Amino acid sequence: MSGIPACPEELAPCESVQDVCWLEQREVNVPAGDDWLSAQEATSLARLRFPKRHADWRLGRWTAKQAIATCFNLSSDHRALAAIEIRAAASGSPEVFLSGELAPVGISLSHSSGVALCALASRPRKAGEASLGCDVEAVEPRSDNFVGDYFTASEQKVIQQTPAENRPPLVTVLWSAKESALKALQEGLRLDTRSVEINLGTAFPTNRKCSGSSCLVLPRTSADSWRPLQVRYQGSSAFHGWWQHDDQLARTIVSRPPSRPPAHVSVIGTSEHPNLQLTIPAIMIPAIRS
Numbered sequence: 001m002s003g004i005p006a007c008p009e010e011l012a013p014c015e016s017v018q019d020v021c022w023l024e025q026r027e028v029n030v031p032a033g034d035d036w037l038s039a040q041e042a043t044s045l046a047r048l049r050f051p052k053r054h055a056d057w058r059l060g061r062w063t064a065k066q067a068i069a070t071c072f073n074l075s076s077d078h079r080a081l082a083a084i085e086i087r088a089a090a091s092g093s094p095e096v097f098l099s100g101e102l103a104p105v106g107i108s109l110s111h112s113s114g115v116a117l118c119a120l121a122s123r124p125r126k127a128g129e130a131s132l133g134c135d136v137e138a139v140e141p142r143s144d145n146f147v148g149d150y151f152t153a154s155e156q157k158v159i160q161q162t163p164a165e166n167r168p169p170l171v172t173v174l175w176s177a178k179e180s181a182l183k184a185l186q187e188g189l190r191l192d193t194r195s196v197e198i199n200l201g202t203a204f205p206t207n208r209k210c211s212g213s214s215c216l217v218l219p220r221t222s223a224d225s226w227r228p229l230q231v232r233y234q235g236s237s238a239f240h241g242w243w244q245h246d247d248q249l250a251r252t253i254v255s256r257p258p259s260r261p262p263a264h265v266s267v268i269g270t271s272e273h274p275n276l277q278l279t280i281p282a283i284m285i286p287a288i289r290s
């Protein structure tokens, strides 16, 4: 595998770059009541009969609404959150509605092991054009059969050249990046997972346990430390993105146009990134500030 191209690590060559922010929440953060859901969302929730799906859906909606309120500097009281709706498009991909109007906000959602991740971008999505995908996955060993069935030959080669103890995080990051890419394409697992190929580059070359230039040793990364990745689809570069993992979770976010490293926001206070450029047309805001 070749290294990651200069963009977006060195942003100058990029024609356009967008800001992406992300927020994570856990089940313990979700209020017991449902007064932060819209009437339509409450109806959708009532249709979900399986407890896990019910809990995941609430956690995802809560995380998305908190992310929107924080990233766009809106009120996060429950009445205001109820005016922010996350509806599923026909593909299953989420869309943001503010006071009933489709908002020019790119959004992607993921839940795993009682954690939900939401990524947002303010760039409007043009019809039929992929834009943003995110995924969070529990870091755990996956079988050789899993790797053989779902990864490309090139990805399998990188995995085989990696020491066994480093494979769980590597395979999890690669898998997560595939899911992010399949969400950004708005197709999910309707597409063959081998139709997207992930390149983590050669930024993490051989250590004492590896030989060979493409051997990857993934460093642990902190919540705000992202490393670049690239996604190829149908023979050409489709998305740039970012990955990170700790002992428990791997996270990936991919987008087109490329983004700067995603900005972590916290529901306590506002973004720690004062230069974050995320905006919603002013005309949409009064209704959700009242």
Ligand SMILES: CC(C)(COP(=O)(O)OP(=O)(O)OC[C@H]1O[C@@H](n2cnc3c(N)ncnc32)[C@H](O)[C@@H]1OP(=O)(O)O)[C@@H](O)C(=O)NCCC(=O)NCCS
Pocket (backbone or CB within 6 Å): 056, 057, 060, 088, 091, 092, 093, 094, 108, 109, 110, 111, 112, 135, 136, 179, 182, 183, 184, 185, 186, 187, 188, 189, 190
């Ligand atoms: C997208 C997909 C790969 C995610 O699966 P997953 O890894 O198990 O779940 P994650 O928690 O990471 O992501 C789930 C979120 O992805 C989003 N999503 C679902 N379908 C999506 C699509 N086609 N494009 C982009 N995002 C999608 C949703 O927001 C969903 O959460 P929500 O339903 O609570 O709103 C999977 O749902 C899929 O392939 N969906 C499309 C195919 C489909 O609908 N099959 C029928 C299922 S019964």
